[in-house]
Amino acid sequence: MSHEITLRQEILERVKAIYSLRKSEEEFIPGKTKVNYAGRVFDEKEMVAVVDSALDFWLTLGAEGREFCEEFKKYLGMKHCLVTNSGSSANLAAISALCSPIIRNPMKEGDEVITTAMTFPTTLNPIIQNGLIPVFIDIEEDTYNIDASKIEAGITDKTRAIVFAHTLGNPAEMDKIMEIAKKYNLYVVEDTCDALDSIYDGKKCGTFGDFSTYSFYAAHHMTMGEGGAICTNSLELYRAALSIRDWGRACYCQTGERKPMGACGHRFDFKFGDLPEGYDHKYVYNNIGYNLKPLDIQCAMGIEQLKKLPEFTETRKKNFKVLYDCFKKYENKFILPRVLPKAEPSWFAIPITVKEDAGFTKRDFVTYLESKLIETRMLFAGNILKQPGYKDINCRVVGDLKNTDQVMNRTFFLGVYPGLTEEKLEYMTKCIDEFFKE
Numbered sequence: 001m002s003h004e005i006t007l008r009q010e011i012l013e014r015v016k017a018i019y020s021l022r023k024s025e026e027e028f029i030p031g032k033t034k035v036n037y038a039g040r041v042f043d044e045k046e047m048v049a050v051v052d053s054a055l056d057f058w059l060t061l062g063a064e065g066r067e068f069c070e071e072f073k074k075y076l077g078m079k080h081c082l083v084t085n086s087g088s089s090a091n092l093a094a095i096s097a098l099c100s101p102i103i104r105n106p107m108k109e110g111d112e113v114i115t116t117a118m119t120f121p122t123t124l125n126p127i128i129q130n131g132l133i134p135v136f137i138d139i140e141e142d143t144y145n146i147d148a149s150k151i152e153a154g155i156t157d158k159t160r161a162i163v164f165a166h167t168l169g170n171p172a173e174m175d176k177i178m179e180i181a182k183k184y185n186l187y188v189v190e191d192t193c194d195a196l197d198s199i200y201d202g203k204k205c206g207t208f209g210d211f212s213t214y215s216f217y218a219a220h221h222m223t224m225g226e227g228g229a230i231c232t233n234s235l236e237l238y239r240a241a242l243s244i245r246d247w248g249r250a251c252y253c254q255t256g257e258r259k260p261m262g263a264c265g266h267r268f269d270f271k272f273g274d275l276p277e278g279y280d281h282k283y284v285y286n287n288i289g290y291n292l293k294p295l296d297i298q299c300a301m302g303i304e305q306l307k308k309l310p311e312f313t314e315t316r317k318k319n320f321k322v323l324y325d326c327f328k329k330y331e332n333k334f335i336l337p338r339v340l341p342k343a344e345p346s347w348f349a350i351p352i353t354v355k356e357d358a359g360f361t362k363r364d365f366v367t368y369l370e371s372k373l374i375e376t377r378m379l380f381a382g383n384i385l386k387q388p389g390y391k392d393i394n395c396r397v398v399g400d401l402k403n404t405d406q407v408m409n410r411t412f413f414l415g416v417y418p419g420l421t422e423e424k425l426e427y428m429t430k431c432i433d434e435f436f437k438e
């Protein structure tokens with residue numbers, strides 16, 4: 001065993017050396033090196049954590065997953081957390097859990113869900129996948145968030161939930177949304193995939209609704225490579241989401257303990273439905289579920305990334321300000337993002353809309369930036385109803401989707417992630433200024 005400890009230490013020291021070597025070779029040459037809009041920001045600690053976990057060779061979700069969940073829910077001040085293999089899976093498990101027969105008041109096929117058509121596809125998809133009807137309302141043109149003042153117009157006696165994302169980290173109007181949800185007894189799912197560490201009225205985004213979901217894809221506020229999480233304060237909803245994530249099984253005992261009779265000691269002691277008396281609880285399915293679990297190796301990385309989150313958030317805010325101040329000089333050409341008085345965003349990116357009379361188009365501007373090797377991105381699906389895969393979905397649209405269409409036609413975003421060094425930001429602002437000189 002002691003020989004293994006020595007070998008392991010040697011390996012981990014070599015891993016640190018590889019990190020240092022790569023770091024020392026990093027170079028930014030303006031106009032030659034690509035300026036990414038996002039990316040993983042890490043040091044030797046993440047590399048060591050991942051290799052160490054790989055050497056354990058436990059592989060499937062286990063101790064690192066449990067530790068990550070403990071730390072993550074503590075960070076948010078939530079009661080329950082589940083890790084998933086992506087933010088999309090987190091959304092799927094959360095919405096499916098709200099349709100689960102094991103909760104007291106599940107949503108049923110044909111029920112309506114208020115949401116936006118300016119969306120990331122997998123915020124919407126679980127609504128469709130569960131046979132629910134999305135009811136689309138417009139967004140605000142400058143916060144890019146669900147327009148809370150329009151929600152009530154979409155509510156009927158079939159409405160059961162409000163599902164939305166805090167767009168690019170900008171908190172939605174949570175007090176108004178929660179007030180409406182309470183008035184009409186609606187579930188609220190906060191897609192917080194782009195808004196980890198954003199705050200509304202002194203509370204973290206993701207802590208208001210019934211469920212919040214997170215993505216740890218490499219572009220996000222912190223990363224596991226791929227990965228996600230679901231948080232809730234309800235034990236009932238947590239158990240439903242856990243079952244959906246884990247094949248639909250009924251047993252919610254902690255896994256990985258390898259106790260023959262299960263962690264509860266009652267594996268063969270129950271009678272379920274038409275199954276024989278004492279049928280193994282591990283193989284009882286009370287939901288139609290999936291397998292949406294990540295690997296323990298991913299969680300090992302997540303534990304290290306979470307420690308860096310406060311620092312990442314500060315840098316995101318600083319980087320946003322640099323780009324915001326630059327675009328502010330051209331306010332006659334662009335619509336700049338607006339933040340609600342109670343909101344404190346931890347920006348995922350900076351959204352910019354080219355004004356109709358700017359004298360150039362979004363395409364002109366992003367083509368210019370890309371030619372300078374500055375990555376740009378669209379605000380996700382734009383108006384998802386115009387996307388080929390969504391042509392025939394069963395849905396309802398309330399009012400017009402003017403601002404949604406505007407995003408599709410004239411909005412793009414630039415990164416603000418902590419990997420943007422001062423020299424990269426300087427290059428970006430210089431290129432933006434030059435566009436107006438040319």
Ligand SMILES: Cc1ncc(COP(=O)(O)O)c(C=O)c1O
Nearest residue numbers: 086087088120165193215216217
């Ligand atoms: C708002 C939003 N929701 C969900 C997702 C899906 O997350 P993932 O890529 O981890 O599946 C994303 C992805 O970037 C997103 O931006």
